[in-house]
Amino acid sequence: MDCLLISGYGFGKTRLGLAECLSSKMDDSAAREDACREYQSSLEDLTFNSKPHINMLTILAEENINFAKDIVEIIEAQISKVFMNIEYFHTEILSAVRFVV
Numbered sequence: 596m597d598c599l600l601i602s603g604y605g606f607g608k609t610r611l612g613l614a615e616c617l618s619s620k621m622d623d624s625a626a627r628e629d630a631c632r633e634y635q636s637s638l639e640d641l642t643f644n645s646k647p648h649i650n651m652l653t654i655l656a657e658e659n660i661n662f663a664k665d666i667v668e669i670i671e672a673q674i675s676k677v678f679m680n681i682e683y684f685h686t687e688i689l690s691a692v693r694f695v696v
Contacts, residue, residue, distance in 0.1 A: 623661075626661075626662075627661075627662050627665060630659040630662050630665070630666075631662065631665050631666070631669060633655065634652070634655055634656065634659065634666050634669055635669045635673075637651065637652055637655060638652060638669060638670065638673050639673070
């Protein structure tokens, strides 16, 4: 929750003091960490094309729409990791084939 602080008081639809605003930001940080950890763990479990698992990841992302940027970064990192593993695997296969031939 964003709030404007002027002399320790927030203004908006509700009046928030400094302590409530800071507590809210700490709660957001903990919620972000939990959501990201849960999404990343579930994404790492996706090791084959599974429609139910992909649907579950979609629902999880929708439930945590506030952290969309973080979730996108997790997906991008996982894609990079997978492509690096594929590239390494192909390199190893080519090396093995050249050795045999």
